[in-house]
Amino acid sequence: MELIRPGNKGCKWLVILMSCAFVTCLFVISQSPLRRDMTPQALQSNFARLSKVLLSSSGLPNATNKEFVLQNVWQRTKDDRYKMHDPQLQSSFILDTAKQEDNTTKENSNDSQMSLRHHNRPIVPNIAHYTWFGNHTFRFDHLVSILSAHKFMKPDRIMFHTDCEPEGDYWEEAKEKLGDALQIITRKVPKTVFNNTIAFIQHSSDVARLEILAEHGGIYMDLDVIVLRSLTPLRHYDFVMGRESKIGLNNGIIVSSKDSEFLRLYHKGYRRYENQCWNCNSVLYPGYLAEAHPNLIHVEETSLVQPSHRDTDLIFLGHFPWWEGHYTIHTWIRVFLNRSSAKVKFTRENILSWDTAFGELCRYIYHGNANFVRLHHPDELFWTHDVP
Known part of the structure; x- marks a missing residue:
C-alpha cells in the first residue's frame, strides 16, 4: 500500500480519524480503576500495547510523527498533569512547520549543503x-x-x-x-x-x-x-x-x-x-x-541536559553519575517539586546530609566537598508536610 503523505488529499481526514482514535485510547486509560496505581512495569506494558496499535496503522503521515505521538502517549499515561503537551496540537505544529521549512530549504538550497563549522577560536563571548x-x-x-x-x-x-x-x-x-x-x-x-x-x-x-x-x-x-x-x-x-x-x-x-x-x-x-x-x-x-x-x-546529545525531566528521581532521590562527562546538569527542580507529595526546602545547612546526586552537586559547588554528613533525624530537616 502506498504511504499517505502530507500532500495527499485524503491525509487530512485520516489524521483527524487517527486523532479521534488516539483520544479514545487515552479516555479508556483514564477511566481504568488501576490507572493511578499502576506500577512502572504496568505502565510500560500499557505503553507497549498502545504503541503496537498505533504503529500498525498507516494513517500517520511519517515515521517521525508516529514516534512523536507514541512519545506523548507514554508521557500522558505516566502523568496526566501534562495538559499542555497535547499530541494532536504538537503533531499539527510539526506538520505545518515541515511545510514552511520545505519552502525555506528550497530558497536556501546551497546553505543546507554546507557543513557545520568549528572555528579555530571561541566566537561566542564568555x-x-x-x-x-x-x-x-x-x-x-x-x-x-x-x-x-x-x-x-x-x-x-x-x-x-x-x-x-x-x-x-x-x-x-x-x-x-x-x-x-x-x-x-x-x-x-x-x-x-x-x-x-x-x-x-x-x-x-x-x-x-x-x-x-x-x-x-x-x-x-x-x-x-x-x-x-x-x-x-x-x-x-x-x-x-x-x-x-x-x-x-x-x-x-x-x-x-x-x-x-x-x-x-x-x-x-x-x-x-x-x-x-x-x-x-x-x-x-x-x-x-x-x-x-x-x-x-x-x-x-548527552552532556548538557541529561537526565530528562522524566527522570528527576535519579537526581533528587538517587545517585546519578553527574561527574561522568557532563558540561552541565539540568536538575529540573521545578518538575521535582511539583511532583513531590511534600514540600521540600533546601538550605545551605540541610544539604549537608542529603545523600543523593543533588546533595552531592550542591555540596560540591557550595561547600567544596561532595561528601555528605550523617545526621540523627534527617527527615525533620528536609520535609515539611502540609497540615490537613
Whole structure:
C-alpha cells in the first residue's frame, strides 16, 4: 500500500480519524480503576500495547510523527498533569512547520549543503545570562546554579536580566560572592512576539533569552542548571543546544553568537506562536530546525541536559553519575517539586546530609566537598508536610 503523505488529499481526514482514535485510547486509560496505581512495569506494558496499535496503522503521515505521538502517549499515561503537551496540537505544529521549512530549504538550497563549522577560536563571548521575571524569593538552589557558572565558566560577566530584583538572604549572598562580575540589567517582561500575545511568563522567558542572545551573544542558562566544567569548547560553534528528546532540543542552556543564523531562524519561528502548547516553539521547533539545517547548529546529545525531566528521581532521590562527562546538569527542580507529595526546602545547612546526586552537586559547588554528613533525624530537616 502506498504511504499517505502530507500532500495527499485524503491525509487530512485520516489524521483527524487517527486523532479521534488516539483520544479514545487515552479516555479508556483514564477511566481504568488501576490507572493511578499502576506500577512502572504496568505502565510500560500499557505503553507497549498502545504503541503496537498505533504503529500498525498507516494513517500517520511519517515515521517521525508516529514516534512523536507514541512519545506523548507514554508521557500522558505516566502523568496526566501534562495538559499542555497535547499530541494532536504538537503533531499539527510539526506538520505545518515541515511545510514552511520545505519552502525555506528550497530558497536556501546551497546553505543546507554546507557543513557545520568549528572555528579555530571561541566566537561566542564568555558571558553568562539569566532571566528573572516577577517578585519572588531567590532560593538556595538558585544560588548554587549561579555560583557554579562563576566557578567553572569564569565568565567575563554574569548578566542578570530582570524586571524586579530578587529577594532573600541567598540573593544577598550571591551579590556578595559574585561581586563586580554580576551585572543586574533591567528588562521588561516580553508581552508580545511578532504581534502575538504571550500567554505564560515561562514563554516570555523563552522569547527573552533569544532576544538577549541576539543583542549580546553568550551563554543563556536557566537557574536550575549546574555548570560542572568550562564551556569554552562549545564556544567554538555559532550555536549549541542539548538534546532533550529524539525530536526536541532543550532551551534551558543555549550557547550562541549574536550573529547566529540558527538563532535568527529560531526566533523567527515565533511568527507562529502556539500559546496552547507548552513546548512547541521552545523545544520542538529548534529540534526541527536542527534536522533541516544541521550545518547551523552543534547538538550535544548527552552532556548538557541529561537526565530528562522524566527522570528527576535519579537526581533528587538517587545517585546519578553527574561527574561522568557532563558540561552541565539540568536538575529540573521545578518538575521535582511539583511532583513531590511534600514540600521540600533546601538550605545551605540541610544539604549537608542529603545523600543523593543533588546533595552531592550542591555540596560540591557550595561547600567544596561532595561528601555528605550523617545526621540523627534527617527527615525533620528536609520535609515539611502540609497540615490537613
